Amino acid sequence: MTTETILPPETARESIGRRFGAVGGNMRQYGIFGALIAIVILFQVLTQGKLLQSNNVAALFQQNAYVMILAIGMVMVIVAGHIDLSVGSVVAFVGGIVALAMRDLHLDWPVAILVGLAVGVLVGMWQGFWVAYVGIPAFIVTLAGMLLFRGLAIVLVGETVAGLPQGFIRIANGYLPNFLGFADRADVVTLAIGGIAIVAMLLSQLRARASLRKHELQTEAIGLFVAKLVIIAASIAALALVLSLSAGGTPIVLIIIGVLVVAYSFVMGRTVFGRHIYAIGGNRLAAGLSGVNTKRVDFWIFVHMGILASIAAIITTSRAGAGVAAAGNMYELDAIAACFIGGAAVTGGIGRISGAIVGALIMGVLNMGLSIMTVDSAWQQAIKGLVLLAAVAFDLVNKRRAGGR
Amino acid sequence: MEHGHILEMRDITKRFPGVVALDDVTLSVRRGEVHAICGENGAGKSTLMKVLSGVYPHGTYEGEILFEDETASFRHIRDSEERGIVIIHQELALSPFLSIAENIFLGNEQASRGVVNWHKTNSEAAKLLARVGLSEAPDTKVADIGVGKQQLVEIAKALSKRVKLLILDEPTAALNDEDSEHLLDLIRSLQGQGITSIIISHKLGEIEAIADTTTVIRDGRTIETLDMREGKVSQEHIIRAMVGRPLENRFPPHTPQIGEEVLRIEDWTVHHPIDQERKVVDGVSLNVRRGEIVGLAGLMGAGRTELAMSVFGRSYGTRISGKVFKDGKRVELKTVGHAIRHGIAYATEDRKRYGLNLIESIRRNISGAALHKLARGGVVDHNAETKVAEEYRKELGIKTPDVEALVGKLSGGNQQKVVLSKWIYADPDVLILDEPTRGIDVGAKYEIYQTINRIADSGKGVIVISSELPELIGLCDRIYAISEGRLTGEVARENASQEHLMHYMTDTISKDGATR
Ligand SMILES: Nc1ncnc2c1ncn2[C@@H]1O[C@H](COP(=O)(O)OP(=O)(O)OP(=O)(O)O)[C@@H](O)[C@H]1O
Numbered sequence: 001m002t003t004e005t006i007l008p009p010e011t012a013r014e015s016i017g018r019r020f021g022a023v024g025g026n027m028r029q030y031g032i033f034g035a036l037i038a039i040v041i042l043f044q045v046l047t048q049g050k051l052l053q054s055n056n057v058a059a060l061f062q063q064n065a066y067v068m069i070l071a072i073g074m075v076m077v078i079v080a081g082h083i084d085l086s087v088g089s090v091v092a093f094v095g096g097i098v099a100l101a102m103r104d105l106h107l108d109w110p111v112a113i114l115v116g117l118a119v120g121v122l123v124g125m126w127q128g129f130w131v132a133y134v135g136i137p138a139f140i141v142t143l144a145g146m147l148l149f150r151g152l153a154i155v156l157v158g159e160t161v162a163g164l165p166q167g168f169i170r171i172a173n174g175y176l177p178n179f180l181g182f183a184d185r186a187d188v189v190t191l192a193i194g195g196i197a198i199v200a201m202l203l204s205q206l207r208a209r210a211s212l213r214k215h216e217l218q219t220e221a222i223g224l225f226v227a228k229l230v231i232i233a234a235s236i237a238a239l240a241l242v243l244s245l246s247a248g249g250t251p252i253v254l255i256i257i258g259v260l261v262v263a264y265s266f267v268m269g270r271t272v273f274g275r276h277i278y279a280i281g282g283n284r285l286a287a288g289l290s291g292v293n294t295k296r297v298d299f300w301i302f303v304h305m306g307i308l309a310s311i312a313a314i315i316t317t318s319r320a321g322a323g324v325a326a327a328g329n330m331y332e333l334d335a336i337a338a339c340f341i342g343g344a345a346v347t348g349g350i351g352r353i354s355g356a357i358v359g360a361l362i363m364g365v366l367n368m369g370l371s372i373m374t375v376d377s378a379w380q381q382a383i384k385g386l387v388l389l390a391a392v393a394f395d396l397v398n399k400r401r402a403g404g405r
Numbered sequence: 406m407e408h409g410h411i412l413e414m415r416d417i418t419k420r421f422p423g424v425v426a427l428d429d430v431t432l433s434v435r436r437g438e439v440h441a442i443c444g445e446n447g448a449g450k451s452t453l454m455k456v457l458s459g460v461y462p463h464g465t466y467e468g469e470i471l472f473e474d475e476t477a478s479f480r481h482i483r484d485s486e487e488r489g490i491v492i493i494h495q496e497l498a499l500s501p502f503l504s505i506a507e508n509i510f511l512g513n514e515q516a517s518r519g520v521v522n523w524h525k526t527n528s529e530a531a532k533l534l535a536r537v538g539l540s541e542a543p544d545t546k547v548a549d550i551g552v553g554k555q556q557l558v559e560i561a562k563a564l565s566k567r568v569k570l571l572i573l574d575e576p577t578a579a580l581n582d583e584d585s586e587h588l589l590d591l592i593r594s595l596q597g598q599g600i601t602s603i604i605i606s607h608k609l610g611e612i613e614a615i616a617d618t619t620t621v622i623r624d625g626r627t628i629e630t631l632d633m634r635e636g637k638v639s640q641e642h643i644i645r646a647m648v649g650r651p652l653e654n655r656f657p658p659h660t661p662q663i664g665e666e667v668l669r670i671e672d673w674t675v676h677h678p679i680d681q682e683r684k685v686v687d688g689v690s691l692n693v694r695r696g697e698i699v700g701l702a703g704l705m706g707a708g709r710t711e712l713a714m715s716v717f718g719r720s721y722g723t724r725i726s727g728k729v730f731k732d733g734k735r736v737e738l739k740t741v742g743h744a745i746r747h748g749i750a751y752a753t754e755d756r757k758r759y760g761l762n763l764i765e766s767i768r769r770n771i772s773g774a775a776l777h778k779l780a781r782g783g784v785v786d787h788n789a790e791t792k793v794a795e796e797y798r799k800e801l802g803i804k805t806p807d808v809e810a811l812v813g814k815l816s817g818g819n820q821q822k823v824v825l826s827k828w829i830y831a832d833p834d835v836l837i838l839d840e841p842t843r844g845i846d847v848g849a850k851y852e853i854y855q856t857i858n859r860i861a862d863s864g865k866g867v868i869v870i871s872s873e874l875p876e877l878i879g880l881c882d883r884i885y886a887i888s889e890g891r892l893t894g895e896v897a898r899e900n901a902s903q904e905h906l907m908h909y910m911t912d913t914i915s916k917d918g919a920t921r
């Protein structure tokens with residue numbers, strides 16, 4: 001007979017557990033990041049170094065900005081257990097309106113952009129209303145939206161609305177102005193932005209760690225922490241250096257993407273609204289019984305998706321230099337694929353913006369690499385399909401292993 | 406009884422990332438006996454049974470299993486079922502929209518060349534149902550029968566597989582006394598037919614009544630194997646082995662300090678959400694005062710949960726009428742949000758469905774109902790949140806390496822503690838606890854009772870719904886009895902006895918036939 005207490009401290013076992021837990025939790029996150037790096041290296045070799053040429057890197061962001069922006073919203077939608085099939089059509093619809101506002105209504109391009117964002121909000125409210133307050137599954141509502149907005153886009157635009165102002169076209173095709181000159185051949189503005197990003201990243205990470213310390217909470221092992229910081233800082237530095245050598249420096253869209261990623265990561269990770277999205281996706285009934293206003297959360301998710309779709313529309317239209325009725329075709333599938341490659345769960349409740357962005361980059365690098373290698377576009381599509389399947393299968397196997405099965 | 410062991414599990418060790426769930430466990434079960442396994446929440450009972458039945462395949466654990474003197478290395482549940490080992494899990498695994506007969510033969514369809522023979526299915530099912538004493542028609546949908554009967558369907562399903570060793574993981578946790586009694590009788594009669602059973606339970610009275618042998622597990626280790634037949638093994642003995650120290654009382658002593666009325670419900674009537682003519686709650690009036698613990702007694706299906714959920718922001722039912730007064734003022738609680746803002750909280754009995762987000766961490770679940778307390782300007786303070794979660798982990802003794810662990814990986818009892826933590830942290834004026842100790846071990850129960858007392862002493866009203874009468878009598882200052890949606894009695898603690906309450910709970914005289 002023993003006389004131990006009810007809760008033996010078992011400190012040794014616990015601390016081992018914690019260390020395992022910490023590494024295990026981050027592994028998956030590192031996993032897709034590793035996959036991205038592997039794919040970059042692979043294509044760097046296959047294209048004989050052309051992939052990472054400065055101008056190609058800048059183009060990578062300009063060509064894939066729309067996926068990343070749509071994927072940010074799509075993660076929110078998917079985490080909440082919904083799906084949005086309409087974003088491609090919304091891109092065409094809002095893009096058409098923005099183009100018409102400039103060409104026919106002669107609005108200044110900044111005003112036209114505001115009009116576009118407002119229309120995005122309305123589209124989001126429209127779909128959010130049907131999903132949240134009428135209770136029609138998002139699959140149906142957005143399938144209807146896909147047809148509806150594509151139809152409206154064609155009605156409004158016909159085929160194309162061209163002749164847009166230069167200022168507008170610069171958004172997706174232009175670069176930050178080089179007002180600091182060149183150091184050697186490198187654009188100093190780009191280097192400065194890279195430097196600021198690194199410092200901001202370091203400060204926020206150090207502050208988070210200090211705060212954990214202050215509250216006497218578990219922190220990552222110092223070695224791992226430093227390694228993480230070094231890798232991130234080096235990646236940012238490398239990116240800044242490569243871009244600074246490109247023809248234009250920093251693409252304007254990169255700044256837009258950066259701001260959106262930081263803002264929405266904060267929303268998803270730190271705010272009550274973000275928490276409620278995860279809570280609803282994990283168990284809608286339990287969230288409702290915990291006082292989460294599930295309808296309101298659903299509604300606002302679609303409003304956010306609408307805004308992000310309209311930003312994607314503006315960029316797409318700017319890049320094409322015209323409003324195009326057929327624009328945005330299949331964009332919804334690109335965004336959805338990016339989310340799932342990035343580790344979002346089909347059943348909801350799981351998914352991160354950083355993951356979706358990495359997912360979008362994986363697809364973008366594939367696109368670019370295969371294009372440089374002049375692989376036929378039909379084959380490109382087939383390969384992307386297989387990559388999606390492989391990424392999700394890999395994740396599943398990983399999870400099963402982590403689950404101890 | 407035949408001699409020899411039907412099952413020997415030797416030196417079983419099972420690790421999960423970060424947790425050693427089983428640490429050199431040994432279990433020997435004699436042929437034909439009823440073998441009970443006892444232990445605290447998270448001790449490893451369910452895990453041991455999952456190892457045995459092949460849920461965790463051979464190779465993912467260390468140690469050796471001998472079944473009927475042969476080494477068993479099951480890679481899948483199918484393998485163990487082939488050998489006659491059937492497990493009925495803590496959470497029932499029936500498909501609600503299939504019929505009883507379809508469920509019984511699920512995965513084992515009565516078919517020839519892929520075509521199901523429905524006559525055979527139903528007639529075989531009827532035979533099995535007779536064996537477990539269930540009179541329902543085999544084509545009844547599982548969703549339409551109560552939990553007690555679903556449990557019997559699970560056993561019928563096990564019998565259809567020619568079971569030799571039947572494993573029941575907390576089979577009576579969700580059953581009332583009558584259904585539990587029936588189930589125990591059934592296990593005894595199966596024993597008469599030569600079927601060996603392993604039963605996991607936190608209800609020691611039950612174990613005393615039915616077990617021939619009891620193995621106690623603590624912290625993933627075998628502590629003791631007790632022969633229950635020769636001489637009397639007291640419940641105290643089992644408890645001591647389980648928690649590692651003697652437990653003097655089942656209920657902490659408590660002197661209530663009762664104040665003003667905090668909640669009053671008047672003439673509360675609720676109709677069934679689908680069958681809208683049926684009254685599920687019928688004209689119930691009751692009140693709770695600050696510092697008071699009020700019990701709601703009733704049989705399964707009496708309408709206690711429905712009453713509580715309909716008051717809690719109309720989470721259940723349609724055509725709800727009646728008045729709610731909070732601190733003497735009339736309030737309308739139209740949504741869960743309203744109810745929470747008015748200081749009313751309801752901790753569900755069905756934690757997996759209504760209580761928890763299983764794919765989230767303990768931390769995020771605990772803060773789930775009161776996130777606003779941790780947020781400024783809509784931004785959540787992570788570190789404060791972690792501290793809160795840590796506090797509750799310690800206070801309620803949630804067994805986990807840390808609060809970042811996913812709730813879905815906790816043992817059943819520890820999940821229950823997370824649900825409680827969540828609502829205690831929400832700091833309501835009135836806390837409605839629906840079966841707060843379901844699936845919780847004796848030691849932890851005592852701690853939960855202490856917690857409930859402390860909540861009451863801080864000037865809050867507590868309503869406890871429980872199917873365990875001794876719990877209501879030991880814990881509550883006043884107990885209401887409900888029968889078929891109506892209030893049939895009110896008893897002060899001094900006068901409460903099981904007979905007394907049972908009398909009210911089965912009282913149907915006062916009702917007028919129309920409510921059913
Ligand atoms: N899939 C899993 N992953 C990680 N840990 C797990 C997993 N399953 C169980 N555990 C852990 O193993 C331990 C034993 O759990 P188990 O479910 O066997 O407890 P139990 O004795 O059945 O408790 P209860 O009485 O509460 O049901 C617990 O600490 C639990 O958190």
Ligand SMILES: [Mg+2]
Nearest residue numbers: 451495816817
């Ligand atoms: Mg268990």
